[in-house]
Amino acid sequence: MKSDDINKTDRRDFLKGAVAGLAGQMNAQQGGARAGQTRTASTDKFNGIQMGPQTILDEGIERCLDLIQETAGINALMVYSHTYHGDIRKPPQLLATDHGVPPREMRGRKLPWVWVKHHEEYFKGTILRHQKVDKSFEYADRDLLAELVEPCRKRGMKLYARILEGTGREVARIVEGYSKVETVDIYGRPTTVACWNHPDYRAWWNATVEDLFRTYTLDGLQWGAERQGPLMNVIMPWNDGAPVCFCEHCRARGRAKGIDVERARQGFEDLYVYVRGLMAGKLKPADGVFTGFLRVLLRYPEILAWEYQYRLSREEVLQGMYGTAKGIKADAQVGWHVDHQPSSWDIVYRAELSYAEMAPYSDFIKFIAYHDILGPRIRWWYLERLQKTVLNELSLEESLNLYYDLFGYDKKVEPKLDQLDKVGFSPDYVYRETKRSVASAAGKTKIFTGIGFDVPWGSNHVPADPEKVYEAVHKAFEAGANGIVVSREYEEMRVPNLKAVGRAMREINAKKA
Amino acid sequence: MALFNGIQMGPHTMLDEGIERCLDLIQDTAGINALMVYSHTYHDDLKKPPQVLAADHGVPARDMRNRKLPSVWVRHHDEAFKSTVLRHQQVDKSFEYADRDLLAELVEPCRKRGMKLYARILEGAGREAAEGVSGFAEVLTRDIYGRPSSPPCWNHPDYRRFWISTVEDLFRNYQLDGFQWGAERHGPLMNLLLTGRTPFCFCEHCRARARAKGIDAERARSGFEALYTYVQALLAGKAKAEDGVFAGALRVLLRYPEILSWEFQYRQSREETEQAMFGAIKGIQPGAQVGWHLSHQQSSYDLVYRAEMSYADMAPYSDFIKFIAYHDILAPRIRWWYLDRLHKSVLSEVPLDESLSVYYGLFGYDKKAEPGVDQLDNTGFSPEYVYRETKRSVASADGKAKIYPGIGFDVPWGSNHVPADPEKVYQCVVRAFDAGADGIVVSREYEEMRVPNLRAVGRAMRDIQKQRG
Helix, strand or coil, X not given: CCHHHHHHHHHHHHHHHHHHHHHHHXXXXXXXXXXXXXXXXXXXXXXXXXXXXXXXXXXXXXXXXXXXXXXXXXXXXXXXXXXXXXXXXXXXXXXXXXCCCCCCCCCCCCCCXXXXXXXXXXXXXXXXXXXXXXXXXXXCCCCHXXXXXXXXXXXXXXXXXXXXXXXXXXHHHHCECHHHCEEEECCCCXXXXXXXXXXXXXXXXXXXXXXXXXXXXXXXXEEECCCCCHHHHXXXXXXXXXXXXXXXXXXXXXXXXXXXXXXXXXXXXXXXXXXHHHHCCCCXXXXXXXXXHHHHHHHCCHHHHHHHHHHHHHHHHHHHHHHHHHHHCCCCEEEEEECHHHHHCCHHHHHHCCHHHXXXXXXXXXXXXXXXXXXXXXXXXXXXXXXXXXXXXXXXXXXXXXXXXXXXXXXXXXXXXXXXXXXXXXXXXXXXXXXXXXXXXXXXXXXXXXXXXXXXXXXXXXXXXXXXXXXXXHXXXXXXXXXXXXXXXHHHCCHHHHXXXXXXXXXXXXXXX | CCCEEEEEECHHHHHHHCHHHHHHHHHHHHCCCEEEXXXXXXXXXXXXXXXXXXXXXXXXXXCCCCCCCCCECCCCCHHHHCCCCCECCCCCCCCCXXXXXXXXXXXXXXXXXXXXXXXXXXXXXCHHHHHHCECHHHHEEEECCCXXXXXXXXXXXXXXXXXXXXXXXXXXXXXXXXXEEECCCCCHHHHHHHHCCCCECCCHHHHHHHHHCCCCHHHHHHHHHHHHHHHHHHHCCCCCCCCCHHHHHHHHHHHCCHHHHHHHXXXXXXXXXXXXXXXXXXXXXXXXXXEEEECHHHHHCCHHHHHHCCHHHHHHHCCEEEEECCHHHHHHHHHHHHHHHHXXXXXXXXXXXXXXXXXXXXXXXXXXXXXXXXXXXXCCCCHHHHHHHHHHHHHHHCCCCEEEEEEECCCCECCECCCCCHHHHHHHXXXXXXXXXXXXXXXXXXXXXXXXXXXXXXXXXXXHHHHHX
């Protein structure tokens, strides 16, 4: 053991002791050792929860863990180790007020983006460096993942680190060296999204994971990147950005795979110009709008080749992290967050790889199956966008029907077009998407269904129906899920819905027993 | 100036009915001013059952079964064919009408009526061509397993030269005003998705072409094999498609985009065959009008064909494009040749009524005017379809080639006559010109056309001419 390791161990032990003491005080104040009473059975189904580090610290570790265990029967905690994804400063109306501790006003807080202590020696293989969290940041003196070990252990909870990749100007500003690893668009311009093929970006994630698993006593890691591939980015755009990535590394990869890089770039440029023309209402394609899209693909099939390589490059980043984590802790559970678009409306992502193909580097795949919020998301993020681009010739009703068909959802059960804004999807969606995922995994990796509730739409809370939450949990297991991950964020979750999860899980675990 | 008003005609019909009587009939009833007569009938379509033939032309239709009719209706000259191994059928005296030379005989009767005379060919790919054309087996396509397949290869030099020689011989020996040529073939991708047929062509010429274009032929072949295996499994109900049936097809395309490259090159090769014929004819008779027959699939339900090229892209070698716009028969064709087939392969997740709705949407047809899925077997498409498809075609041509909608009526479905409504035929003609057509071609075959429908064409053409002064 190196001297640094000894120091870290000492520090962790100290923290564990301090936290244990604090926990004891809390439990005593709250009427006894509740954690002991509700300790999870090791045979129980996996029941994770996604949690922001600031929320746990705001509410208090012991109180928070007690709450999630008593209400929802949680047995695995997934806590952000890094919050580069920029989603934690939420308006007050989105935050649950029934956790027993009033939510804090998030605006104006100076919270860090990095919630773990990193060590320079692991980052020698990359030019990138994480944010330096000095004392001006709130909670700079805390080390949450270390502090959580004992409270989780005594409750029989697993502790997972959780990361969502960050992109954008803020990340580019905060992560040192980020501008060197950015993707390059079809016009040769850098963006604020990092390139999967950049060796420094890959090495950075490997270093991050190595540091996490060498420094903390983690049971697992969930990592995700909520990015579309370049093809879907063009036809279902979130912004005006031109297609990526044509950096030197991607070009070299393209050449090595026998792809004509310039034809791929030209094809994407033609497609981008075509779609932007459609969106601006300046194009009236004589042979049809969708036909025009197909024309570009037929003339530049390299677009598909490039798209597929983009996905494979992403998967190689996952493989890198997986190998790194397993090399340090062979029994750590390492898996991936598959966000709502790839799980439920990006047919290109779905077509590119089965979950079985991802299995060699996936202990689990946690896919989003947020039933309520899928309604408006499909209305405005899918139907509306595609109609403005390549599905302009279909009515929204037709497009919705086609969507339900191709994704295998039951249109008799799911909302009609005019209901999407007001009515969420049903637990049957959770069942079908889980069943599809289980089949796609072919028994080669575990499938964890992300049960989502109280997920906001814009700045508005979308209240969940506890009965539907209860049904969604049941449906996930009926469909063969190996576990669930209660989502999206604990800070948003109302207690009745957490209790609905708990009720369902107790029944499922009892039935299993 | 009279609007172009052509008619498609089988040579045997004209000879059976008599040239003068026949020309009088089509001119008196339909106001025809251009005759498009098959010079070759390799396309296997002459021996029709009696019930599909018109009985009101004043001459009883003959029973076609057991007649020994030639596939070649012109006199060819061996010297024109020295650059190809292929030779047309030798029509000896055992064939009916072997002593007639129809295209020569038609010149004067057409001229005196002010009718243009066009030769017309539909490529043959089946038994008639295989048995009739000497050397045909040498130019056949090769499928993904290296086996010879039935249509000839667009890239085979002998096949290309065969068509060049044919049109040169035609235009050197006959006084023709024009030429219409067509090949009712899918590309390999739609062939697979719609019929489950083994993909082609991977012959040495196609592989060489691909290499020159920077396409990995083996990956294209593997891709087509993967897609073929997948579609065959779907058709047999044995496919494993955990992530969805359509997603499974998309998966193959994402992994083997060379499929799209191959498909596009197949189309390009076809177009080069047409370019070669166009050039050969224009070199002999620059004033000849040379154009292409686009089949119903190509015009109205093959999105891949439509996407591959605009008509403006084809214009440099096209004086006109005649596309099929047969309103009545499109309905069962869409029901059984499109919806049903796609439903059995890659669109099995989409109910037929929704698939039809998407079809109408993507092809720009008005679903309120056109039949619902349960009407497709007994109600034809509307004249609005003719209008919309013509308008699309005119826009696609962008003023660079003339657009002739093929107005079709009395086109059989299987062995059954599908009677046309003369009022709808009238409306179709009017709507074609409303949409900007440069002319029409009365279709499918004169031998099937009932006189009231021919009269409806004539009435419409007179009304249109009158309106235009």
